[in-house]
Amino acid sequence: MKTPRSFYQPLAIGAPAPFRELPVSLERMIHFVPPHVEKMRAKVPDLISKVDVVLGNLEDAIPANAKEDARKGFIQMAAENDFGQTGLWTRVNCLNSPWFLDDILEIVPAVGHKLDVIMLPKVEGPWDIHYLDQLLAQLEAKAGLSRPIMIHAILETAEGVKNVEDIAAASPRMHGMSLGPADLAASRGMKTTRVGGGHPDYAVLSDAVEGSGRTAFQQDLWHYTVAKMVDACLSYGLKPFYGPFGDFSDPEACESQFRNAFLMGCLGAWSLHPNQIDLAKKVFSPDPDEVAFAKKILDAMPDGTGAVMIDGKMQDDATWKQAKVIVDLARLVATKDPDLAKVYAL
Incomplete structure (x- = not known):
């Protein structure tokens, strides 16, 4: 653990000083765009006014043979658009992948001056944040950037959840965290193929009453993890987010999951499909009453x-x-x- 005096010092000579307070920004939905698809990039100018954050996705859901095209597409997308008040993020590939290093080495010099946040997948401990923190400082110094790029960690492994407080405290570059339920389910050995949401087998039964049936009440598989993430984030002044909801055909269940997360302290969620944008806007904006x-x-x-x-x-x-x-x-x-x-x- 760094001493208080050195915690906010730049990690490379010439790198911008870390933020002492997170920039105030509205981030109700983090909208994912596959940047290797030209027709999706063409929609970005119109999308900017409709969402709070545009994220160029380079990791899961991008085929291995399209990783380089996605990286190039994101750089093009970032360079060609004025994002104004809308945040510009990217989700890079995970640290142990063959694409991570080139993601960082190519994106930061090219469009780092526009980039607000790098989302880092499968964070397992503070060591992952320390590595990216140092690398970003070196590249920011080399590129002459005046503003630090923040890091957003995805909690999607059992070890990451176990180390969530240490991850939150790892760097002043930390922006926040998102729950990644699909990979986390696999890491934990959970018996579900759903991406977020509840499960009919995860339930409690009403008391047995002679002569009547028992009612099952479906429970939230992610309640414990979201609560743990929210506590860790707010303890260190970070922003907690719910992640993806994979069933685009069930907007009611998506809204319910988003609302649970909002009530528990999350500031936003991922939107993977256009029909989730308005859901997130509705849920993560406080009710007028x-x-x-x-x-x-x-x-x-x-x-x-x-x-x-x-x-x-x-x-x-x-x-x-x-x-x-x-x-x-x-x-x-x-x-x-x-x-x-x-x-x-x-």
Whole structure:
């Protein structure tokens, strides 16, 4: 562990200083684009205004014989577009793959000045973050970049989940983490082929009552892991995210999974299909009625202390903090979404 004095020092001479506070940005959905597909790259200019983050995917779902084309396509996509307030991310290949090093060596010099975040798959411990941290600092210095590129870790192995707190504390370059349920399920030996969501066999039964059947209540397979990730991230000032939901034909289940994650503290989720963009926008933007009630609490307790009764419910210092979370998020959403800004009346 680095000493406090050296923690925020650049890791290479000439590299930009790490952020001491994460940039404030709206990231309700991280929308994945396969950059080796020309017709998908052609949709990016229109996509930029519809999503919070555009991510060029180089890893899973990209065939081995298309990895180099995906890398070149991402560089082209990044160079040809002005992303404005919309984040530009890439998910590189995992550290033990034959493509990772070229991903970093080619992308950072070419478009590192536009790149906000590198998503690193299958992170198992702080050593993975340390390696990429040092490499990025060297390349940033060489390329003359003035702004550090952040790292977003995907939790998709049992060892990664076990080491989640050490991963969160590994570097000031850390942006946040996402849950990767499919690879994590395989790593844990879980008996499911679903990508996110619940499972009908993961359930609890109602009590047995003579003469009537028992009802099964499906449970959330990912509750424990999401909670552990959220605690680790928020302890270190990072951003937690739910990852992919693979069944594009079941928007209700997708919305339910997103909503569970939102309520537990996640700030956004991945969108792998266009129909998931509006779902994420809906779920990860606070409900207008919740915002209105939260504003009542803040208005009634300007200094955040004491206790008041609002609509028959007691509000105190703790609920003031809850209300501030909701209103702060609503203000951030309002900066990008004019329609919701009017509804929120902020």
